[in-house]
Amino acid sequence: MTDSLSVPLIVTGANKRVGLALTKALSRQGYEVLAVYREQPGELAELEQVQTFQADLSCPEDRERLIDYLLTHALSIRGIIHNASRWLDDSLEHLRLMYQVHLEAPYHLNQALTPLLLKAPRADIIHISDDSALRGSRNHIAYTATKAGLSNLTLSFAEKLAPSVRVNTIAPGLLLFKEDSTVTYQQATLKKALLPYEPGAEPIIEAVLYLLASSYTTGSTVTVNGGRHLRHARNA
Known part of the structure; x- marks a missing residue:
């Protein structure tokens, strides 16, 4: 951490998996990234x-x-990407x-940092939610409920901060398997999408770059789930 910032783009949960890949990609694009991490910085330190x-x-x-x-x-903030x-x-x-x-954390940061967001020529808030927030999950009730709340924050902050700050949600499906996931689990999970492969972090990176450049998108949800919602609709 240094003692000077210009117009940073804040990424939370930035030291692992998708957050780390996103941080690297945004840095390559020329953004001044402030990477927030919970415990060890890992590759961020390099x-x-x-x-x-x-x-x-x-x-x-x-x-x-x-x-x-x-x-x-x-001096101001280019944006906050709530990935943690x-x-x-x-x-x-x-x-x-x-x-x-x-x-609680996205709400707290959005409220407290609004003055810095409003000072930037262009500012964005992006909430990384989850595809399951739209349909629930019997196995992860608490997770999907809190992610649904995060998605709802988008609607309120988009209205509150318009037209100066654009506020949007990205709702990913499967991106990266956990290291301890079994082959059986992986195969069953891949079959739930129309695009049955493990895409990695790229869909999130593509969606973030789109929203950071979009001139007419706020209060919206960008879903990147490989068509998983259509599989669910077919099986309903």
């Missing part, structure tokens, strides 16, 4: 053009540190934690 900030976004005190840092050091996420089994404790990360 990226010369990326600034980093450690914060556990489930913790209000850590969020306040991030907010204070940006209010002190940034937790994938946990259903329990009351996990519901609270995922609520803090998926809903």
